[in-house]
Each structure stands twice: as C-alpha cells, then as structure tokens.
Amino acid sequence: MKSFVSDPSEHNSFFENDNPHGVVKRHIFRRHCEAFVAKTQNCKLQTIIYDAFAGAGYYVGLPNVKNSYGSPLICLDVVIKYFQQKSTSTLVYSPFTQEVQDIKPIVKDIQMPESEDRVVLNFSEANRDNCLKLVNNIVLFLRTSIGDAFFISLNNDGVMTISSYNEEYPFCINIANAEFIQVRPPDDKPYRRLLTFIDPFGYSQIPMKHVQRFIGERREAFINFMSSYVNRFKNVKSNETAIIELYGFSDEERNECLQNLQVMSDHDEDGINRCVQMYETKLKKQAESTYILGFTVRNKKNVRLYHLIFITNHIKGFKAMKEAMKSGSQDADSLSVSDYHVEKNGMQLSLVNKQDIRVVAAKIYERFQGQNNVNIKVIENFIWFKTPYVWRKKPLKILQKEPEDHPRLTNVKDKDGKKPSKKYTYPGVTEWLLTFRPKSDAELSKNLHKLKLE
Numbered sequence: 119m120k121s122f123v124s125d126p127s128e129h130n131s132f133f134e135n136d137n138p139h140g141v142v143k144r145h146i147f148r149r150h151c152e153a154f155v156a157k158t159q160n161c162k163l164q165t166i167i168y169d170a171f172a173g174a175g176y177y178v179g180l181p182n183v184k185n186s187y188g189s190p191l192i193c194l195d196v197v198i199k200y201f202q203q204k205s206t207s208t209l210v211y212s213p214f215t216q217e218v219q220d221i222k223p224i225v226k227d228i229q230m231p232e233s234e235d236r237v238v239l240n241f242s243e244a245n246r247d248n249c250l251k252l253v254n255n256i257v258l259f260l261r262t263s264i265g266d267a268f269f270i271s272l273n274n275d276g277v278m279t280i281s282s283y284n285e286e287y288p289f290c291i292n293i294a295n296a297e298f299i300q301v302r303p304p305d306d307k308p309y310r311r312l313l314t315f316i317d318p319f320g321y322s323q324i325p326m327k328h329v330q331r332f333i334g335e336r337r338e339a340f341i342n343f344m345s346s347y348v349n350r351f352k353n354v355k356s357n358e359t360a361i362i363e364l365y366g367f368s369d370e371e372r373n374e375c376l377q378n379l380q381v382m383s384d385h386d387e388d389g390i391n392r393c394v395q396m397y398e399t400k401l402k403k404q405a406e407s408t409y410i411l412g413f414t415v416r417n418k419k420n421v422r423l424y425h426l427i428f429i430t431n432h433i434k435g436f437k438a439m440k441e442a443m444k445s446g447s448q449d450a451d452s453l454s455v456s457d458y459h460v461e462k463n464g465m466q467l468s469l470v471n472k473q474d475i476r477v478v479a480a481k482i483y484e485r486f487q488g489q490n491n492v493n494i495k496v497i498e499n500f501i502w503f504k505t506p507y508v509w510r511k512k513p514l515k516i517l518q519k520e521p522e523d524h525p526r527l528t529n530v531k532d533k534d535g536k537k538p539s540k541k542y543t544y545p546g547v548t549e550w551l552l553t554f555r556p557k558s559d560a561e562l563s564k565n566l567h568k569l570k571l572e
C-alpha cells in the first residue's frame with residue numbers, strides 16, 4: 119500500500135531537480151493565474167487561489183529566475199504585478215534564507231481562514247521542511263517586491279497568515295503545514311471566485327469527495343492527474359478501495375467502476391485513456407460543471423506520465439486555460455508536452471502558441487465544406503470545443519483567399535445580406551454567415567489518396 123500513496127517526507131529533493139514538463143506545467147499555471155486574477159479583479163470579485171500541494175516555492179539550479187518560481191511564488195508574483203499594473207520586475211532575489219524559524223504541523227481538519235481582502239492566496243504543504251522554506255521564500259519575495267509592509271500572525275488552528283497592510287496591495291496569504299485532505303476551502307459567497315491547483319508528486323490518492331469541495335459553481339480547479347500511476351495500480355487488489363474513492367463511486371457502483379477500468383486495459387495506452395476519460399466524466403458530473411480540458415505530459419521515454427485536467431463552469435475560464443495550455447504545448451496539433459522531444463530530440467522549449475493558421479483553416483474547411491450561411495459563432499465553437507486549437511479569425515482569411523483561382527470560403531454576409539466593409543475581415547461581434555464551396559473532384563481524390571497511404 120505504501121508505494122501507492124505519496125509520502126511527503128520523500129519530497130525534499132524534488133525542488134532540486136526540474137524537467138521540461140515541470141517548466142511547462144508552471145508556465146500554464148502562470149498564464150491561467152494572470153487571466154484569472156485580472157478577470158476576477160476587474161469585475162470587483164474576491165479572488166481566491168488555493169495551491170493544495172504548494173511545495174517549497176522555488177526550484178534551485180534553474181538558469182532563468184522566472185522558471186525557478188514554484189507555483190505559490192507564481193501566484194504571488196502575478197498578484198503583485200496585477201496591483202502594480204505593469205510587468206517590469208526589479209527583484210533581486212535569492213531563495214532559502216531562514217527568517218521564520220519554525221512552523222507547527224496542523225493535526226486536525228481545518229478550514230482556510232475567512233478574509234475580506236481582495237485577493238487571498240491559500241497554500242497547504244505537508245512536508246515541514248518544504249513548508250518552512252515556502253514561508254521564508256514568501257517573506258523574502260515580499261521584502262524585495264513590496265518592502266516591509268506586511269505582518270505575520272498565527273491563528274488558533276495553526277494557520278500562518280501573512281497580510282499586506284499596504285493599501286495598494288490588498289491581499290493576504292494563508293499557509294498551513296497540512297495534508298490537503300485536512301483542509302476545507304473558505305465558504306462559498308456570490309462575490310468569491312476560487313481557483314485550486316492540485317499538484318501532487320507521484321501518486322497521491324485524493325478521494326473525489328474531497329476534490330468535490332473545490333469545484334462547481336464559482337470554483338474551478340487545475341488538477342495534475344497521475345494517469346499512468348492510476349492505470350498501473352488499478353489492477354492491484356489491495357488498491358481497489360482507494361481507486362473507488364479516487365473516482366468517487368459508491369459501494370453499489372464498485373463493480374461497475376472496476377469493470378469499466380478493466381475494459382480495453384490490455385494495451386497500456388488504452389488503459390490510460392480510460393482512466394483519464396472516466397475521471398473527467400466523474401469530475402464533470404460531481405461538479406455539475408460544463409467545461410473540461412486535458413493536457414498530456416510524456417516523460418523522457420515519450421511515455422505518458424500524467425494529465426493536467428482543468429474543470430470550470432465558466433466559458434471565459436475555459437478559454438483562458440485553453441490559451442494557456444496552447445502556449446505551453448510543444449506540439450502544434452495537440453495539447454501536450456514530451457520531455458523526450460525536448461531532452462532527446464533537442465527541441466527548444468517554446469512557450470508561445472505555435473498553431474499553424476493553414477492547418478486550422480484546413481480543419482474548418484474539412485468540417486464545413488459545402489455548407490451555406492454557417493454562423494461564425496458555430497465555427498468558433500467548433501474550434502474551441504472540438505479541436506486542439508484556439509479561436510482566431512485569421513484562418514477564415516486564408517480560406518477566403520486560397521487557392522487563388524478557387525477560394526474555399528465563397529461568401530460572407532450578415533443576416534441582412536450586407537458584406538463586411540473591408541474584404542477579408544469579420545469585424546466585431548456581428549454573427550457573420552459564411553458559405554463554403556463543396557470540395558472539387560480533384561480535392562476529393564487527393565484526400566482519398568492520402569487516406570490510402572495512411
């Protein structure tokens with residue numbers, strides 16, 4: 119059983135080794151936090167970010183300071199920059215200087231403290247050394263960014279709170295030396311929005327009934343789902359109960375759950391797919407959430423290691439995360455990263471969106487060829503929800519221009535038959551109606567030939 123459950127005492131050295139997929143994961147988290155903080159703050163909501171497996175806050179030995187921040191410092195950096203309203207940082211920063219001498223482990227179940235600050239950052243970390251490093255990294259980070267305008271206090275539950283008292287930085291940070299399973303989120307309020315990051319190392323069995331507290335209306339979560347571990351351990355008899363709890367099935371559903379996981383699991387790839395799909399379906403059901411996104415992470419041998427899963431009820435949250443995942447993706451045509459390509463094939467780690475507008479144009483044409491008056495919103499939704507790409511209007515321009523003698527997009531008009539004032543543009547929120555010509559015989563036979571070759 120021990121090998122199945124993550125042991126926080128083993129995770130000290132974690133912050134001394136990093137890999138490309140770790141950098142990508144934190145890049146995606148940063149990009150999403152930036153959007154989440156800006157959107158919630160601009161709407162005068164209270165922003166709460168909870169980093170459940172926070173870590174020490176800093177990775178040593180990485181050449182680039184930005185890449186060296188662990189997820190809690192990323193949240194803090196994003197929040198401070200939001201309040202500064204500019205992204206130029208003059209930080210002089212070196213990690214791990216001991217200022218706070220000790221932190222007491224929390225021994226009971228707790229709720230993260232209530233606060234009326236505009237932004238609240240909640241961190242839990244089970245490993246005492248990492249937690250102490252985290253506290254000190256935060257203190258140092260604050261000194262070099264907002265000066266000494268903060269105080270540290272300890273509440274009755276043992277949660278350490280670091281509060282800024284500079285009015286320009288209305289935030290506080292709660293840190294608990296606790297297991298994720300011990301911690302409840304603050305109460306739901308109409309003006310609150312919660313983003314939770316669940317990023318265990320190795321396989322950590324987090325029951326669905328606990329995860330459920332952090333997702334749903336006004337609550338979104340970014341989850342590191344250890345799909346390869348789940349796939350590997352699901353066949354071990356002694357792990358059955360843990361698996362049932364991970365997925366949140368009831369006792370009556372036990373057999374159904376185990377059977378579903380076994381089907382197709384002869385091939386490892388299929389088994390992993392099934393583990394992820396079932397988890398996503400369950401998450402959506404339990405949270406009554408509408409939107410879900412997955413990002414595949416492969417290791418140095420190009421074998422799938424884990425999936426990053428994002429769940430939200432808000433279309434804007436979905437779009438912001440897809441933009442973040444797309445910019446972290448090292449493959450233009452999927453949402454994924456592989457350490458193999460970066461470390462073994464010498465691929466440069468790139469953190470920008472590399473989707474090819476001609477490939478996206480071809481996808482749109484493939485789907486809508488021969489259709490008249492397709493609402494641009496339908497095409498936009500197709501791209502957001504049915505492809506690995508993010509929505510841009512540029513591929514439409516390609517379709518309207520190419521091939522020069524026989525363009526694929528033949529007509530654009532609004533509901534009254536009026537065309538856009540400038541050709542090859544589809545301005546504003548107008549629901550333009552687009553007509554795509556059918557494929558020519560030559561295109562059809564080219565496709566057939568390609569299919570045969572495949």
Ligand SMILES: C[S@@+](CC[C@H](N)C(=O)[O-])C[C@H]1O[C@@H](n2cnc3c(N)ncnc32)[C@H](O)[C@@H]1O
Nearest residue numbers: 126129171173188189243244245297298317319
């Ligand atoms: C993958 S690391 C987190 C990395 C961090 N999210 C980042 O991006 O910088 C996982 C951390 O969770 C801690 N941990 C392990 N089990 C835990 C638990 N049950 N509850 C809270 N933290 C735990 C480990 O000590 C380790 O520091």
